[in-house]
Amino acid sequence: xxxxxxxxxxxxxxxxxxxxxxxxxxxxxxxxxxxxxxxxxxxxxxxxxxxxxxxxxxxxxxxxxxxxxxxxxxxxxxxxxxxxxxxxxxxxxxxxxxxxxxxxxxxxxxxxxxxxxxxxxxxxxxxxxxxxxxxxxxxxxxxxxxxxxxxxxxxxxxxxxx
Numbered sequence: 001x002x003x004x005x006x007x008x009x010x011x012x013x014x015x016x017x018x019x020x021x022x023x024x025x026x027x028x029x030x031x032x033x034x035x036x037x038x039x040x041x042x043x044x045x046x047x048x049x050x051x052x053x054x055x056x057x058x059x060x061x062x063x064x065x066x067x068x069x070x071x072x073x074x075x076x077x078x079x080x081x082x083x084x085x086x087x088x089x090x091x092x093x094x095x096x097x098x099x100x101x102x103x104x105x106x107x108x109x110x111x112x113x114x115x116x117x118x119x120x121x122x123x124x125x126x127x128x129x130x131x132x133x134x135x136x137x138x139x140x141x142x143x144x145x146x147x148x149x150x151x152x153x154x155x156x157x158x159x160x161x162x
Contacts (some may be wrong), residue, residue, distance in 0.1 A: 002100050005042035005055065010035050013042060013055050020083035024122060024150060034059065034080055043100060045084075045093050054084035056097040058104060060112070075112045077105045077159070079119035082128075094128075098135050102157070109159040116156045120144075123151040132157075 005013060013035065018027040034040050039060040044052045057080040079101055084094045105117045119137065121128050129139075137155040144152050 001048075002043050002045050002096065005044050009042070009044055009052070009055075012052050013044070013057075016052065016055060016085060017081055017083050021081075031057075031081065037061070040080065041104070043097065045097055052085070053088040054093045054097055055081070056101050057081040058101050060108065060114075075114050077108070077114045077117045079117060094131055095135070098131065102135060102159075106159050114159060116158050118154060118156045120152045120154055123153050129153070129155070 010032070014028060014031045017031045021027045034057060035042065037059065040057055041059075042055060042057045045054045046052050059076075059078045059080045061076055061078070063074050063076050079098075082094060082097055082101070084097075102117060105114065108114060117137075119132065121132065132155050135157065137157040140154050140156050
């Protein structure tokens with residue numbers, strides 16, 4: 001079951017994300033800063049005993065001023081993080097969380113004029129890239145590198161109704 005994360009869930013999200021992304025950087029520092037932002041929403045997939053199995057974070061924010069002229073700034077939807085505990089991987093939980101995030105972004109898209117949902121994924125994380133491709137994302141470029149030097153690929157998915 002997927003539910004909206006609460007502040008009490010933040011330590012679990014941070015610990016789970018830090019373990020999942022340990023090879024990319026210090027996510028014990030990065031995740032709390034994202035969770036504090038007013039435009040960031042988080043969800044947890046949990047079992048019947050309310051134990052978390054995975055989480056997803058979606059951010060809505062204004063595009064960087066250097067990307068467009070200030071008067072034409074647009075709202076951006078960004079899948080910031082998606083992680084599933086290793087013992088629950090390959091059971092469809094990541095797919096369910098991703099579908100939930102896409103559904104939320106598509107509900108918001110028409111009123112916020114959001115055209116696409118974007119994300120960044122490690123070049124070596126082929127399993128995640130396949131998951132995103134099955135959900136309609138496609139590669140657009142190399143976004144940057146992570147703190148520990150791995151290449152980060154940018155993927156986008158058009159949103160219906162935008």
